[in-house]
Amino acid sequence: MIELRNVSVIYPEGVPALSHINFCVKRGEFVFVVGPSGAGKSTLLKLLYRAEVPTQGEVTVDGICVSRLRPRDIPFFRRRLGVVFQDFGLLPDRTVYENVAFALRVIGAGRSQIRQRVPAVLEMVGLASRPDAFPHQLSGGEQQRVAIARALVNEPHLLLADEPTGNLDPETSAGIVDLLAYINAQKGTTVVVATHDVAIVNRLQRRVLEFSDGRLVRDDSQGAYATVVMREDNEAR
Numbered sequence: 001m002i003e004l005r006n007v008s009v010i011y012p013e014g015v016p017a018l019s020h021i022n023f024c025v026k027r028g029e030f031v032f033v034v035g036p037s038g039a040g041k042s043t044l045l046k047l048l049y050r051a052e053v054p055t056q057g058e059v060t061v062d063g064i065c066v067s068r069l070r071p072r073d074i075p076f077f078r079r080r081l082g083v084v085f086q087d088f089g090l091l092p093d094r095t096v097y098e099n100v101a102f103a104l105r106v107i108g109a110g111r112s113q114i115r116q117r118v119p120a121v122l123e124m125v126g127l128a129s130r131p132d133a134f135p136h137q138l139s140g141g142e143q144q145r146v147a148i149a150r151a152l153v154n155e156p157h158l159l160l161a162d163e164p165t166g167n168l169d170p171e172t173s174a175g176i177v178d179l180l181a182y183i184n185a186q187k188g189t190t191v192v193v194a195t196h197d198v199a200i201v202n203r204l205q206r207r208v209l210e211f212s213d214g215r216l217v218r219d220d221s222q223g224a225y226a227t228v229v230m231r232e233d234n235e236a237r
C-alpha cells in the first residue's frame with residue numbers, strides 16, 4: 001500500500017526534515033508514526049497525500065508513484081485517501097450531514113449515493129442520531145468523529161490521521177483511536193496515525209515507526225510509544 005525508497009525532504013531553509021527513509025506498509029495494516037516535535041511526522045504524512053514532494057527518493061501509495069504525479073492528477077489521487085487533522089476542519093455553517101455529504105458532492109456523487117452512504121458512515125462513527133447538529137453544538141470528540149466520517153465516506157483505501165487526538169481529553173482520545181481500529185478491522189482500510197499521544201499508541205500495541213530528527217529510528221511490529229523508556233522503568237523496579 002505504501003512504499004518509501006531512500007526518501008529525503010529538505011525544505012528551502014535547508015534543514016533535512018526527513019533523511020533516507022525506507023519502509024513499506026502492507027494493505028490493511030495499522031501504523032503509528034511517533035517522535036518528538038520536529039521529528040518529521042507531519043512531513044511524512046504530507047508526502048503520502050502529496051502535499052509535499054521528496055527532494056530525493058520515491059514514494060508509492062496504492063500503486064501510484066506519488067513523487068511523479070502530475071499536478072492535474074493530484075485530485076484524482078486524493079480520492080483514494082481519507083485525511084483527518086487535529087483541528088477537525090469542519091465547515092461551521094453546515095450540519096453534520098452536510099459536512100459529510102460535501103465530500104461526496106465535490107467528487108460528483110449522485111443524490112441516491114449520498115442518501116445511502118452518509119447515514120451509513122454516520123452510523124459507523126456513532127453519530128446516526130445527530131445529522132442535523134452544527135459543529136459548534138458538538139463536543140471535540142464528536143467533531144472529530146464527523147471529520148472521520150467525512151474522510152471515510154468515499155471509501156478510501158488509506159486513512160491518514162495527523163495528531164487526531166491532539167485537541168481531545170484522554171478518555172475521548174481512547175474512543176477515537178478505538179474507532180480508527182474498528183474501521184481498520186471492519187473495512188480493511190489501511191490506517192496511518194501520526195501522534196505524540198503515548199496513551200493511544202500504548203492502548204493499541206500496533207506497528208510503531210519512530211522518527212527522530214528526520215530519521216526512522218525504530219520499526220516495531222507491536223510496539224509501545226517508547227520501548228526504551230519502558231524497559232528502563234522496568235529495570236529500575
Ligand SMILES: Nc1ncnc2c1ncn2[C@@H]1O[C@H](COP(=O)(O)OP(=O)(O)OP(=O)(O)O)[C@@H](O)[C@H]1O
Nearest residue numbers: 011012013015017036037038039040041042043044
Ligand atoms: N514548510 C516548511 N518549511 C520549512 N521547514 C519546515 C516546514 N515544515 C516543517 N519544517 C521543518 O521540518 C522539520 C520536521 O517538521 P514536521 O512538521 O514534519 O515535524 P513533526 O514531527 O510533525 O512535528 P510536530 O509534532 O511538532 O508537528 C522541522 O524541523 C520543521 O521545522
